[in-house]
Every structure is written in C-alpha cells, then in structure tokens.
Amino acid sequence: MTAEVSESVYKKEWQYQEGEYTVTRTTVWSGPGCHNGCGLLMYTKDGKLEKVEGDPNMPFFNGRLCMRCLALPEVVNHPDRLKYPMKRVGARGENKWERITWDEAIDIVCEKANGFIEKYGNKSIVCQGGTGRNTTWHMPVLSYAAFKSPNECGGFLSGDACYTPRMAAMNAMFGATFLADCAQFFEDRYDNPNWTPPETILIWGNNPIVSNADGFMGHWLVDCMRRGSKLIVVDPRLTWMAAKAEHWLQVRPGTDSALALGFLNVIINEELYDKEFVENWTFGFEELKERVQEYPVEKVAEITWVPKEKIIAAARAYAKAKPAMLQWGLAVDHAKHGVATGHALGCLWAITGNVDIPGGNIAVNSGYVQADIRAAVAGQMPKGIKEGRLGDDLYSFRKNTFAGHALPDAVLTTLETQKPYPIKMLFISSSNTFANMGAEAKRVYEAMLKAEFIVVADLFMTPTAMGCADLVLPVAMSPERNALRGWWAPIRTISKICQYEECKSDEEMLLAIGRRMDPERFPWKNDIEMIEYCMNNLSSTKFRGTFKELQEKIYVFEDFEYKKHEKGLLRPDGEPGFNTTTGKVELFMTLFAALELDPLPYFHEPTESPVATPELFEQYPFVLTSGQRSYEFFHSEHRQVKSMREFHPDPICEIHPEDAKEYGINNGDWVYLENSHGKCKMKAKLNPGLLRKVISAEHGWWFPEKEPAAPSLFGVFESNINLLTTQCDVGPTGYGAPYKNQICKVYKV
Ligand SMILES: Nc1nc2c(c(=O)[nH]1)N[C@H]1C(S)=C(S)[C@@H](COP(=O)(O)OP(=O)(O)OC[C@H]3O[C@@H](n4cnc5c(=O)[nH]c(N)nc54)[C@H](O)[C@@H]3O)O[C@H]1N2
Ligand SMILES: Nc1nc2c(c(=O)[nH]1)N[C@H]1C(S)=C(S)[C@@H](COP(=O)(O)OP(=O)(O)OC[C@H]3O[C@@H](n4cnc5c(=O)[nH]c(N)nc54)[C@H](O)[C@@H]3O)O[C@H]1N2
Ligand SMILES: [Mo]
Numbered sequence: 001m002t003a004e005v006s007e008s009v010y011k012k013e014w015q016y017q018e019g020e021y022t023v024t025r026t027t028v029w030s031g032p033g034c035h036n037g038c039g040l041l042m043y044t045k046d047g048k049l050e051k052v053e054g055d056p057n058m059p060f061f062n063g064r065l066c067m068r069c070l071a072l073p074e075v076v077n078h079p080d081r082l083k084y085p086m087k088r089v090g091a092r093g094e095n096k097w098e099r100i101t102w103d104e105a106i107d108i109v110c111e112k113a114n115g116f117i118e119k120y121g122n123k124s125i126v127c128q129g130g131t132g133r134n135t136t137w138h139m140p141v142l143s144y145a146a147f148k149s150p151n152e153c154g155g156f157l158s159g160d161a162c163y164t165p166r167m168a169a170m171n172a173m174f175g176a177t178f179l180a181d182c183a184q185f186f187e188d189r190y191d192n193p194n195w196t197p198p199e200t201i202l203i204w205g206n207n208p209i210v211s212n213a214d215g216f217m218g219h220w221l222v223d224c225m226r227r228g229s230k231l232i233v234v235d236p237r238l239t240w241m242a243a244k245a246e247h248w249l250q251v252r253p254g255t256d257s258a259l260a261l262g263f264l265n266v267i268i269n270e271e272l273y274d275k276e277f278v279e280n281w282t283f284g285f286e287e288l289k290e291r292v293q294e295y296p297v298e299k300v301a302e303i304t305w306v307p308k309e310k311i312i313a314a315a316r317a318y319a320k321a322k323p324a325m326l327q328w329g330l331a332v333d334h335a336k337h338g339v340a341t342g343h344a345l346g347c348l349w350a351i352t353g354n355v356d357i358p359g360g361n362i363a364v365n366s367g368y369v370q371a372d373i374r375a376a377v378a379g380q381m382p383k384g385i386k387e388g389r390l391g392d393d394l395y396s397f398r399k400n401t402f403a404g405h406a407l408p409d410a411v412l413t414t415l416e417t418q419k420p421y422p423i424k425m426l427f428i429s430s431s432n433t434f435a436n437m438g439a440e441a442k443r444v445y446e447a448m449l450k451a452e453f454i455v456v457a458d459l460f461m462t463p464t465a466m467g468c469a470d471l472v473l474p475v476a477m478s479p480e481r482n483a484l485r486g487w488w489a490p491i492r493t494i495s496k497i498c499q500y501e502e503c504k505s506d507e508e509m510l511l512a513i514g515r516r517m518d519p520e521r522f523p524w525k526n527d528i529e530m531i532e533y534c535m536n537n538l539s540s541t542k543f544r545g546t547f548k549e550l551q552e553k554i555y556v557f558e559d560f561e562y563k564k565h566e567k568g569l570l571r572p573d574g575e576p577g578f579n580t581t582t583g584k585v586e587l588f589m590t591l592f593a594a595l596e597l598d599p600l601p602y603f604h605e606p607t608e609s610p611v612a613t614p615e616l617f618e619q620y621p622f623v624l625t626s627g628q629r630s631y632e633f634f635h636s637e638h639r640q641v642k643s644m645r646e647f648h649p650d651p652i653c654e655i656h657p658e659d660a661k662e663y664g665i666n667n668g669d670w671v672y673l674e675n676s677h678g679k680c681k682m683k684a685k686l687n688p689g690l691l692r693k694v695i696s697a698e699h700g701w702w703f704p705e706k707e708p709a710a711p712s713l714f715g716v717f718e719s720n721i722n723l724l725t726t727q728c729d730v731g732p733t734g735y736g737a738p739y740k741n742q743i744c745k746v747y748k749v
Contacts, residue, residue, distance in 0.1 A: 010041075010056055014495075014552045021045055025055050025554055026495040027485045028478045030133035031459045032075050033430070033634040035213055037485040037492060038065060039554070040072075047498050049073050049479050058555065059187050060490070061217055067631055071643050075477070076500065080460055080640050080704065082474035083501035092449065093467045093710025102502065102512070108471055109427075110516045112453045113147055116424040123388055124424040126151040126411055126451075130431035131162055131635065132214065134483055134494070137373040138506045139429055140404070146510075146517040150389035151423075153405040155431025155464075156412055156438025159730035159737030160405060163214055165333040168397070168735050169342030172589045175579030176363040176570055178349070178356075180327040182220035185362070185489045185560035190223060194562065197227035198359035200321035202314075203241055204234045204345060205256060206329020211629040213329060215487035221327065230321070232314050234259065235331075236625065237654070237696055238689025247314040250691040252305040252610075253625040254335050254741025258603035260344035262300030263315040265292040267351065272319035274353025281565060281578070282350055284588020284599070291600040303603065303611070305691065319352050323359035330627070331740055336729055337604045338736030343589070344601035350585045356563050363564055364488055373484070373534045388421075390414055395734030396595040408438070409728045409737075415447040423450075429457040429475070429506060432464045435716050436636040436700040439725035439739060440677065442717065457509060460640060463702050463716035466709070474503045481505030482547065484531050491541045492555040507531065597732055606741040607729050608675075610693075617743055620675045622659070624744040626721045627699035636700035651719040653682040653697035655746065656690045663746055670749040673697060675742055678723030681749060695746060697721045699739075 015024045021043040028040045039058020043051040052072045056063035068075075085105035090096030100108075116124045125147045129139035131154075143152035154160060170177050180201070186192035201221060208218030221241070225231070231245035234256070242248045251259050267273050268289050278285050301308040318324050326349050332341045354360030386392075391407020392399040398407065415423050426448065431437050438444035448454065448468045456462070456469040465472050476496075480503060483494040496505075504512070507527040514522035524530040528547045536544050543556045550556065561569060568574045577583035581590045593599040605612040610623065632644040639645065653673060655665065665671055667686045672679050673695065682697055690696060699721050706715035717723065724744055730737050 012057060014554055018043070021050070022497070024495055024497045025057070026497070026551075027492045027555075028069060028072065029483070029485055029494060030135070030430070031475060031477045032068065032637050033131070033133045034068070035132050035215055035487070036061075036217065037215070037487065037494075038069060039063070040065070040069065042479055042497055044497050049076050049498055059189050060184070060555070061219070064219060066212070067647075068634065068638060068644070071641060072479070074643060075638070075641055076479060076498075078640065081500060082458065082460060082472060082503070084474060085502070086472045088470045092470075093713065095466060095709040097472070102504065105471060105473060106512050106516060109455055109513055112425060113517065116453070117147070120422050120424055122148040122385070123151055124422050125149045125427065126153070126406070126423055126425070127427045127429075128153055128155045128411075128431055128433070129429055130155055130437060132487065133430050134478070134481070134485070135430040135506045138510045139427075142427065142510055142513065144385065145521045146514040148385050150386045151406040151411065153408045153411055154437060155428060155433035156408045156444045156727070158409055158439045158725075158727050158739070159336070159338075160408065160735050161333045161338065161737040161739055162330065163333060165338035165731070165733075165735040166328065166342040168733060169339050169346055172591045173343060173346045173350075173580070173586050174363065178346070178361040179216065179364050179488065180325045181359055181362040182216075182224060184216075184220060185364075185557070187490070187557045190227065194358060196323060196358040197224045198229050198321070198323050198325035200230045200232060200318060200324045202232045202234070202318050202324065202326045202348075204326060204328040205331025206327055207235070207239045207241070207629060208327060208329070209240055210631055211329070216327070230317075232318055236691040236694050237628065237687065242689075247310065247317060249306045249310055249314055252303070252691070253331070253623050253694060254606040254609060254738065255304040255603065256331060256335065257337060257341035257344045257601060258295060258300050258303040259306060259311065260341060260348060261292055261295035261601060261603060262297050262304070262311045263318065264288070264344065264347055264351070264601075265295050265297060265300070266312050266315035267319045267348075268292055270316070272316065273351040277353035277355065278351055281355070281585055283580075283582040283584035283586045283590070285351070287600060288347060288351075288587040291602070295603070318348070323357055324349075324352060324354050325360055326354070331625075333736060334627070334738065334740035336606060336731045336736050336738050337602070339731055339733045340598070340601050340603070347587050347601060350587060355585065356565060358562055362562065363570060373538065391734060395732070397592075397597060397733040397735075400595060407730075407734055409730055412438070412444065412447050412727055415450050418450070425453045425455075426451045427455045427457075428464065432458075432462045432636040432700075434467070434722075435463045435702045435720065436722065438727065439722050439737065440727040441720045441722040442678070443727060457506070460704070461708065462636070463713040467713045467716075473509060474501065475509070476500065476503040476505040481507065482527050482531060483507060484535055486541065489560070490555040490557040491543055491550070493547060493551045495551055606738050607726075608743050609741065610743070613743070616676065620743040620745045622693055622695045622744050622746060624673065624675070624695050624697065624724060624742040625740040626697045626725065626742075627739060628696055630698065633700060636702060639702060640704035650683040651681075651698050651701040652685045653695055653746075654685050654687040654690050655695050656692045657686040657688050659692055660684060660686050663748075665746065665748055671746050672749055673721070673724060673744045673746055675724050675744040677726060677742070680719050680721055680723050682719055684746075695744060
C-alpha cells in the first residue's frame with residue numbers, strides 16, 4: 001500500500017509540466033459534491049481541465065478514485081452549469097431570469113439583508129447549507145458573522161439526521177468523537193508499527209465502499225480485509241460487504257437499537273465484556289446491565305426480524321475479537337430515536353474495551369478542521385446572538401449543550417406560521433432542499449415560498465433554485481477554488497487551477513458579502529488571506545504557515561496517540577479520563593439524566609410500523625427504507641451528467657422477488673410507492689438480497705431534461721421519495737428523523 005511509486009512517472013512536486021499539460025497535485029472536494037478529499041492529479045491545458053488521475057503518492061487513498069471523480073472533466077466543463085449571477089424577472093418558478101453582474105448581485109443581497117434586519121431583526125434571515133461539502137463552515141460564518149443571525153441550519157434536514165445524532169450520543173457519552181481506526185491518522189498508514197488490523201469489523205447500517213461517508217474511505221476496510229479482518233454486517237440489503245461477511249443480520253429497518261441492546265444482553269449476561277476496562281473507565285455499568293435485561297434475545301428477534309441464533313453468534317463474535325472495530329452509518333441517524341441507537345452502539349465498543357486502541361474505535365477530538373474554522377471565524381461573533389435560535393426552546397438537549405444549528409423542522413414551522421417571529425430571507429448554498437434534503441418535499445416547497453427573498457448559490461439550475469430563488473449565484477467547482485481541506489486528517493489545500501465563466505468559490509462569495517455587511521469581521525483582502533487566517537487559528541491542527549507552503553507540501557499529518565484517556569489527553573484539565581462529568585465513559589449518561597432524558601439506551605418503535613400501527617400496515621404492507629447511496633450520484637447531483645445517467649438512467653426501488661410476484665411486479669416495471677403522506681414513481685428492481693416485506697428506494701431524483709418551469713420544476717415531484725417521508729417527527733433530543741423507516745404500498749403504474 002505504501003510501496004514507493006516511481007518518481008519518473010509520478011512526480012512529488014505539487015505542480016509540473018508533462019508534455020503540453022500542466023499537472024497539479026491537489027485535493028478535490030466539491031463541487032460536485034463529495035465528503036472526501038482524495039489526492040488528484042489534475043491535467044490542464046490552456047486553463048481547461050482535460051483529465052484527472054488518482055495521485056498514488058497521496059496516503060489518504062493511494063491513487064484510487066471513484067467514478068464520479070474520474071468524470072470530473074465532464075462535470076466541470078458541463079454546458080448547463082450556471083455561468084453568471086441572475087435575478088428573477090418573472091413570477092417565482094416561471095423560469096424568467098436576467099443576467100446581472102456580481103457587484104449588482106452582492107448589492108441586492110446586502111440591501112435586502114439590511115432592510116430585513118432593520119424591520120424584522122437579524123433572526124429573520126436563515127442561512128441553509130447541505131451535507132459536508134466544501135461549504136460546511138461558510139453558512140455558519142455567513143449567518144453569525146455577516147448577518148448576525150443564529151438561524152443557520154441544514155436545508156430542512158429533519159432532526160439534523162445526518163451524523164449529528166451519532167455525534168450527539170458520542171459527545172454525551174464519551175465527551176469525544178470516535179472513528180473506526182484504519183490507520184488513517186498515520187502517513188505511513190498500515191505500515192505504522194503502532195497500528196494493528198482489527199480481527200473483526202462490525203459494519204452497522206453503512207455501505208462504506210459506495211458511500212465513503214464523512215471523510216472515511218470504504219476501501220480502507222477492504223485494505224483491512226486483505227490483512228485478515230473478518231466482517232459482521234447489519235443491513236437489510238445484501239451489500240458487497242455483507243456478501244463477504246461471516247455474519248450478516250438482515251434487520252427490520254428502524255429497529256437497530258433493539259438489535260444493539262440484544263447484542264449487549266448477550267455480551268453482558270455471558271460475561272464477554274472487558275472487565276478491566278469496565279471497572280476502571282466506565283460509569284453506570286450496573287444500570288446498563290439492568291436495562292439490557294429488558295431485551296432478551298427472543299424478544300429482540302421478534303422485534304428486529306433477525307433470528308435469535310444469528311444475534312447470539314454475531315454478538316459473541318464481536319465481543320471475542322481483539323481488537324474489534326465498529327463502523328456505522330446513516331441508518332443509525334435515520335430513525336426518530338437514532339441517538340439511543342448511537343448510545344447502544346457506543347456501549348458496544350466501550351464495554352468490549354475497544355476504546356482508543358489500535359484497530360478499535362479511536363477518539364479524534366483533534367482534526368475536525370471544518371468545525372474548528374467555524375469556531376475560529378465565527379468565534380468573534382457578538383455575544384448573545386444565539387438567543388432565540390429556532391428549535392432551542394423545544395429541546396433541552398439542543399438548548400443546553402450540543403446544538404450547533406437551528407432545528408430545520410422549527411425553521412419549517414416558523415416559515416409556515418411566521419411565529420414566534422417572521423422569517424423573511426433564506427440564503428441557501430449547497431442544498432437542493434425539496435428535491436432531496438428535506439422530508440415532506442411539497443410541504444417544504446410551499447413553506448419556502450413564504451419567504452420574501454431567497455438566494456440560491458449552486459453549480460446548476462436545480463429545482464430549488466428554479467422554484468424559489470429570487471437570486472441565483474453561480475458557484476465554482478473544486479478545481480476552480482482555493483480552499484482548505486480538513487475533515488479529520490491530514491490537513492490539505494485545494495488549489496485553484498482553472499476558472500469557469502464568472503463562477504465564484506464559496507470562500508469568495510462569503511468574503512464579498514461579509515466585507516459589505518461587516519468589514520471589521522471580514523478584514524481579509526482575498527480568499528487566500530482568509531484561508532491563511534483560518535489555518536493559523538485552528539486549535540485542532542498544529543500546522544502554521546502560508547497557503548503556499550501547505551499547497552507545496554500537499555498535506556500535513558499531525559501526531560496521533562492511542563489510549564489518550566490514560567495519558568490525560570482528552571480532558572481540558574489534563575487529568576486522565578474522559579471529558580464527561582464523571583470523567584468516565586458514561587454508559588449511564590449523567591447529562592441526559594440532568595436534562596430529564598432517558599440516560600440509558602432504549603428501543604421505541606418507529607411512529608408508523610408493522611407493530612406501532614398494525615392497521616395502517618395492513619393498508620401499506622411494506623417497511624420503506626430510502627436513500628441507499630449509488631456509485632453514480634451524490635444526493636441529487638450528477639443527474640445531468642451523461643456518463644452517470646448511462647449507468648443509472650432511472651430512479652430505482654428494490655423489492656424482494658417473492659414480494660414482487662405477489663403484487664404482479666416484474667423487474668424493470670414502473671411502480672408507484674404510496675403511503676398516507678404521498679406517492680412517487682420508480683422503477684422496480686427485484687433484489688433477492690433484500691429482506692422480505694421491505695422496500696428500499698433511492699433518494700434525490702429530479703430530471704434536468706424535463707420542463708424547468710413550475711409546476712414541473714424538472715419533474716421534481718414525480719419520483720421524489722421524500723413525498724413519503726415526514727417532517728417534525730424527531731427524537732426527544734431534537735435529533736434523529738425517520739427517513740429510513742416509513743411504511744408504504746407498491747403497485748404497477
Ligand atoms: N455516492 C454517494 N456517496 C455518498 C452520498 C451520496 O449521495 N452518494 N451521500 C453522503 C452522505 S450525506 C451520507 S450521510 C453518507 C451515508 O452513507 P451510508 O451510511 O453508507 O448510508 P446509506 O447508503 O444511506 O445506507 C447504508 C446502508 O444502510 C442500509 N439500511 C437501510 N435502512 C436500514 C436500517 O434501518 N438499519 C440498518 N442497519 N441498515 C439499513 C441500506 O441498505 C444501506 O446499505 O453517504 C455519503 N456518501
Ligand atoms: N429520503 C431520503 N432523503 C434524504 C436522505 C436519505 O437517505 N433518504 N439523505 C439525507 C442526507 S443524510 C443528507 S446529508 C441530505 C443531503 O442533501 P443536500 O446536501 O441538500 O444534497 P443535494 O440535494 O445534492 O443538494 C446539494 C446542492 O449543492 C450543490 N453543490 C455541490 N457542491 C457545491 C459547492 O461546493 N458549493 C455550493 N455552493 N454548492 C454545491 C449541488 O449542485 C446541489 O444542488 O439529503 C437527505 N435526504
Ligand atoms: Mo448525510
């Protein structure tokens with residue numbers, strides 16, 4: 001893996017000439033969207049990106065690239081890209097636009113913002129972003145430092161249901177964020193003498209080689225498998241990983257915490273836990289032991305539809321493996337009580353002693369540069385501006401501790417009622433709200449129309465921009481921006497090597513608006529100065545220097561240590577232990593107890609399910625899970641990219657062949673999925689590897705080739721699975737939402 005790559009073929013300097021091409025070694029992130037920062041060789045000629053290759057000298061991913069990255073030149077040079085700022089001249093959704101200059105666009109944004117601030121207060125402006133693209137700190141900073149509004153959040157992502165529920169559970173329980181350890185914190189990776197491959201990897205509700213989510217590359221697990229790691233997979237669908245697993249548990253969607261509690265029951269009652277770790281480093285084991293007695297394996301089997309023997313065998317295999325690693329995914333968050341699931345899974349790696357050890361789950365409080373930049377730049381925001389943030393009053397946990405955002409569901413209801421105060425302006429960057437991010441798509445669309453002024457900054461004309469925007473701003477793609485990349489390790493730069501029409505990067509846009517709104521808080525002359533300020537004020541990285549220095553190094557790894565709790569490296573007071581009230585890993589979470597939340601992991605049925613609503617289930621006899629990632633698309637993106645659509649032309653819903661037969665459905669038939677919330681049209685794909693009575697449907701579908709103007713909006717309401725999902729059904733912490741556990745029926749079109 002770390003074998004030397006021939007210098008004569010792949011040079012080490014950051015930029016060099018190869019024939020008529022300039023080759024730049026840099027990092028890619030977004031746009032188009034992605035969670036990662038792979039090392040790329042970008043080949044440009046006359047300022048145009050013509051070819052990309054993976055950079056074999058980049059230890060992050062050793063030259064391997066996904067198909068979307070390989071198609072980068074096709075996307076970057078796509079003729080449908082937004083080319084210049086435009087303002088709406090017809091009615092909303094009428095598709096009538098006028099080209100304007102950037103100066104005019106920034107004038108409009110700032111004049112509107114100042115007008116609303118004066119008349120309705122700063123909180124009347126809401127800034128919304130999408131998932132972890134290269135825009136994660138920009139919207140918070142725009143909101144806090146430029147508009148002085150506390151209302152920054154995801155584009156109607158119900159219950160912040162992406163990673164945040166897991167982060168909330170981990171932070172309450174461990175006082176730190178944990179990741180599966182694939183040696184990603186070492187430059188020499190798997191050759192590092194301190195690292196050990198895990199004996200077993202438990203993959204829970206995650207499809208890592210397709211999704212590569214949250215800065216974690218799925219192929220690192222394949223690298224571990226090559227070094228002997230065995231797999232346990234918890235997934236209702238047969239994924240590539242599940243097919244290679246020793247144990248594959250086909251769980252009923254939405255019952256993961258019951259299954260995790262079943263694992264804990266086996267491990268605790270059979271005394272397979274790590275007694276020394278539990279004794280020395282955890283708090284509340286007896287309470288946990290008592291709680292898991294409520295989840296005997298027979299009962300768990302009944303709830304989860306996983307046979308008892310399989311649960312016992314998998315729990316034993318995980319507990320006996322040394323070390324064992326748990327790699328989890330979105331299915332945890334996509335349930336109303338996802339925080340409880342996260343808590344139960346955290347208990348699994350805690351009581352088995354796989355805490356911050358090589359090949360286990362490691363604490364990574366350092367290195368989340370995006371959050372750190374947010375803090376560095378927005379750290380200077382005026383005191384007290386978080387008062388009255390939407391959603392805080394609804395959930396004690398959000399208000400008192402963890403919340404970084406307004407609650408998207410509260411933003412939705414506030415738009416609808418204009419209470420407790422009016423929302424007048426939305427600034428949306430990097431989110432295709434009702435095509436994808438928000439549940440209850442039509443409701444989101446209609447509520448958005450109540451805002452007086454909406455800005456959408458994007459790469460393409462999306463349904464969201466077409467349907468709602470008054471001003472559309474064209475955004476630069478990855479090779480067109482200078483930026484800083486750091487999501488865990490290593491810290492790296494992104495180098496601007498070309499320019500497309502008048503597109504501006506998110507950094508340039510933020511700076512242009514920020515400087516006008518508050519020049520004191522945005523003193524930087526250009527994007528590079530701003531990035532250098534961020535770089536040199538991060539608490540999570542030690543690297544200090546100029547942008548150019550980091551650009552030439554390409555990446556810098558920080559020191560990494562295991563067993564930080566033994567060395568006093570996790571607490572601000574430097575004492576050994578964890579950064580929690582008790583200093584221990586809190587199996588019983590004192591913070592939750594103080595906030596009158598259940599301090600122990602538990603299982604509740606989803607709001608609509610075969611058990612919770614049996615009568616409704618008779619009418620809608622399938623459990624509906626949604627959003628399984630595909631290689632071709634990043635959420636609602638890439639639908640206009642020809643080579644992706646050639647591989648994946650239509651929206652797919654998967655159904656077991658036996659179930660399909662019962663309903664007269666053949667492979668490739670167009671079908672309607674329908675429930676009490678709405679319906680959508682998809683193409684059926686018969687999948688014998690799917691759990692019976694479950695339908696798994698794709699998310700993010702719209703059709704750039706269809707009529708742009710409303711009511712069509714590129715056909716966004718034809719195959720939109722979020723017509724069947726719900727808003728405002730979030731967990732008791734304010735986190736978690738049932739994107740992956742509705743019910744539905746299916747019938748041929
Ligand atoms: N190519 C591509 N990559 C992406 C994205 C993308 O759109 N495209 N999106 C990015 C984002 S924002 C995220 S959050 C991540 C998500 O990435 P993942 O965590 O991998 O999430 P999914 O692919 O939604 O689902 C993972 C697996 O969960 C299974 N599953 C469904 N319901 C349940 C359930 O109730 N319980 C269990 N145990 N399993 C279930 C599905 O069958 C699927 O195989 O991917 C990121 N990466
Ligand atoms: N039913 C169902 N719904 C889901 C999910 C599911 O599994 N099932 N997954 C949910 C999850 S986990 C998430 S995180 C959300 C994701 O939802 P979003 O993050 O809103 O994703 P998109 O809908 O693709 O919208 C992103 C937009 O950003 C633009 N873009 C790309 N790169 C950049 C950039 O660098 N700068 C700017 N300014 N714009 C850029 C793209 O062109 C695109 O239009 O979807 C959620 N929706
Ligand atoms: Mo996500």
